[in-house]
Amino acid sequence: MSLNKLVICGVGLIGGSLARALKATRTVKEVVGVGRSEASLARACELGVIDRAAVSMADAVAGADVVVLAAPVAQTPALLAAIRPHLGGNTIVTDAGSTKTDAVAAAREALGDEVWRFVPGHPIAGAELSGVDAAKVDLYRDRRVVLCPQPGNRREDVAQVRAMWEAAGARVSEMSETQHDRVFASVSHLPHVLSYALIAQILEAPDAALKFGFAGGGFRDFTRIAASNPEMWRDICMANREALLAELDGYLATLGTLRDLIDTGDGAGLEAVFARTSRARTDWAKQQEK
Amino acid sequence: MSLNKLVICGVGLIGGSLARALKATRTVKEVVGVGRSEASLARACELGVIDRAAVSMADAVAGADVVVLAAPVAQTPALLAAIRPHLGGNTIVTDAGSTKTDAVAAAREALGDEVWRFVPGHPIAGAELSGVDAAKVDLYRDRRVVLCPQPGNRREDVAQVRAMWEAAGARVSEMSETQHDRVFASVSHLPHVLSYALIAQILEAPDAALKFGFAGGGFRDFTRIAASNPEMWRDICMANREALLAELDGYLATLGTLRDLIDTGDGAGLEAVFARTSRARTDWAKQQEK
Incomplete structure (x- = not known):
């Protein structure tokens, strides 16, 4: 398992910890951050959680292997809509939200004929702390991750998302979004x-x-x-x-x-x-x- | 603060931890245990939590400085009634139950004109574990204890109970039972x-x-x-x-x-x-x- 470019949309506890784990295990070459707050992205760079902040969504998504949505789940529809025009190649989109039926519906709506790229996921880890300063390299060690593969997903994309979480130390299961x-x-x-x-x-x-x-x-x-x-x-x-x-x-x-x-x-x-x-x-x- | 004889009725997590703390700080010379289960009292002796099991309630209470009720609170009325005939000298009775209005009522009913001896108390400490094996010397360190002194209590008896809990490391407050x-x-x-x-x-x-x-x-x-x-x-x-x-x-x-x-x-x-x-x-x- 190896990624050239990983994009984290929402570099807080959840996204930041994934980035830290994948960098620590040399699973990823470059981590690019997308976020609402420039200060928070600058802090993520300073902490070494991401390599750089994206200058635009086009810049972020271009050539990405995996884009992970790790912002509060109400932002999922808008993020997917912003990502959509820039999707190409083998880029996979996944998320780390705690709710999955809404994520599947949002992906259908926002991604249209690119929806096959979206593999819904949910890492069962967290803390009462939030924000990139709380991100920990071992947050996912021996924790569970649930994937909700969709009929349209390519088998190799689901396997790729699974391998990514396993590289971060998690045990991955599958179930339906309902x-x-x-x-x-x-x-x-x-x-x-x-x-x-x-x-x-x-x-x-x-x-x-x-x-x-x-x-x-x-x-x-x-x-x-x-x-x-x-x-x-x-x-x-x-x-x-x-x-x-x-x-x-x-x-x-x-x-x-x-x-x-x-x-x-x-x-x-x-x-x-x-x-x-x-x-x-x-x-x-x-x-x-x- | 020094006690010659301390009686613990109910030698589990709560009573056992008090005994351990007072023995460790040499606050008490002898700890005598009273309980429903002989096996559990034997275990308490084996662990060094108590010095001996009482052969009878008369034996337990005779010459005791302090009797602490640390059994589940429904046993308070029966324990007080069993203790009553043997009370004498300066023996103080206190409890470690999580409810105080019922303890005050039980004491009035069961102790009659000896009720002045009863100083209601509640250590704010516990664990999901119970039983004497769970007793810890530092369970009360920096934890709070609430006393609910009664109009009939002697001031020096309240001070004695307070000093006992302080010797176990606790911070003692007072409030009404209601x-x-x-x-x-x-x-x-x-x-x-x-x-x-x-x-x-x-x-x-x-x-x-x-x-x-x-x-x-x-x-x-x-x-x-x-x-x-x-x-x-x-x-x-x-x-x-x-x-x-x-x-x-x-x-x-x-x-x-x-x-x-x-x-x-x-x-x-x-x-x-x-x-x-x-x-x-x-x-x-x-x-x-x-």
């Missing part, structure tokens, strides 16, 4: 909303300062993701609205059941649920260690 | 219920295995507390039912607001909430580092 969005609405998008909601509730309380003052380790872990980038998570919630609402409504039903057990003083019923979930969470953690 | 229970319903008990509920929801899903398989770092942190001890958390939810339900209903209202923003596609409104909460969580983390 399945992807349902799974991540449940295990990622919903927890973010729930975590944001707890902080929002405390901020509304008259004794917020006292509450924050006595919050301990459980609170710290539960709310770590509530420090996540607001724009990124706004975009994810909007892009995956349908699946997220379905999971949120399922959650409200489950929480309502727990509320009833507490309200009626059904300690045995509550303990049964806690015991089942505690065991499942413990088993999950053991699986993760493997 | 205030305590409201604060911890919000920042501890509710997050536990919310975390348990997410796992419960996933377990009900037909694609649970797939979801667990792709759960990442955000999920790991959000659900760490869902691995907590089921009996302990059943007891806490039952003991602090009223304050917990009030916080839970407040949370449902806040979550309902977020749901509406998602449902109506109000990205700007959603981003405003996320930005406010993200900032508050980041500020909180900075405060914690101090």
